[in-house]
Amino acid sequence: MSEDIKLTKLASCAGCGAKVGAGTLVKLLQDLPVLQDERLIVGYDKSDDASVYQLDENTAIVQTLDFFPPIVDDPRLFGQIAACNAFSDVYAMGGEPKLALNIMTVSKEMSQDDVHEILRGGYEKAAEAGAIIAGGHTIEDVEPKYGLSVTGFVHPKRVLTNAGARAGDRLILTKPLGVGILTTAAKADLVDQELLEKLYRQMATLNRVARDCMVQFEVHSCTDVTGFGLLGHGYEMAAGSEKTIHIRMDSIPYHKEAYEMADMGFVPAGAYRNRTYAEAHVRFEKETPLPLQDILFDPQTSGGLLIAVAQSDAEALLEMLLEKSVEAAIIGYVAEEEDVAIVIE
């Protein structure tokens, strides 16, 4: 990369924090003419991660697109993270990615090497995902952006959506929270190198292993925890399934350093948007310090999967995930619908 230009300096927002708020999106998509087709098993109506279209009895295609401005200065790492984030939507539907297209904007300040390294990062993760990048489109913009449109496949009867969580299911989260807060604090040079590298590794980890484990068990619902934070995506799962989810605060995996950074005000704008979106649907049973609440609303870039698994399979799935070095934890359970969508215990 060029010595004088920092990629993140060219970005006005950080990663998934750049996402338009969920509430705004619903309004933007209102009253648009959409064709009806019964083969479209999953569309936008339940706020899912990707669309799913049934081709025949045994095959459905999963399609998704995700891209964002640089969240790190290392262009190759940025490419890896953006690709992991894009592939994640296919994994969250229980699918396997097969084809992808680059979507990219480059700014005049970037060197050709930078652009090439971003793409290298994307291609590396595509190879790891077993997917082929078959082309793409690049245009000039003041702010660089990178991501992928991904096509995958899934058995039509094994599609995992936001709907489908059943009372009694256990909830498993597969990556620790706090990434948005810590990457915001990193802009003030308040995060040490060791933790930063841990965060980078986490963001550049595909949800492939988590997905490959989960499909071997009785899983009823899944989403990935990204821009809307745990409570935003949790709310979508609860609403989509018409259930209430209970989350035990002390079982939430999060980076401990995020607590103090949130307490010091390094809370990304996206976390406030997520709070506005979901807070009316959440009840905190105990007094919960603001920084802990911030962590629950924190937008995650390339976050983990939130899985609703049958109670009888929960321990076995958790054990398999941990054995394969996935930083998973059981964080709560699903109950019949109550007065709010989410209860924090």
Added chain:
Amino acid sequence: MIDARGRSCPEPVIMIKKAMTTKESSYEMLVDNRVSVENVTRFAKHEGYAITVEEQGDDFLLHMTR
């Protein structure tokens, strides 16, 4: 007074953090968005300052004292 209008997170917090290294008894800061109000409030409290927020049209004037 510190003018942080036109700055988005986390810049206003970085500005007040720098300013507070001199540990004055009071600070004033002007911001133009609610996220900055929230974040600067958190930082001020973290540093032991009491804070009041005064709306001035589209801007917010933050008074921090200890």
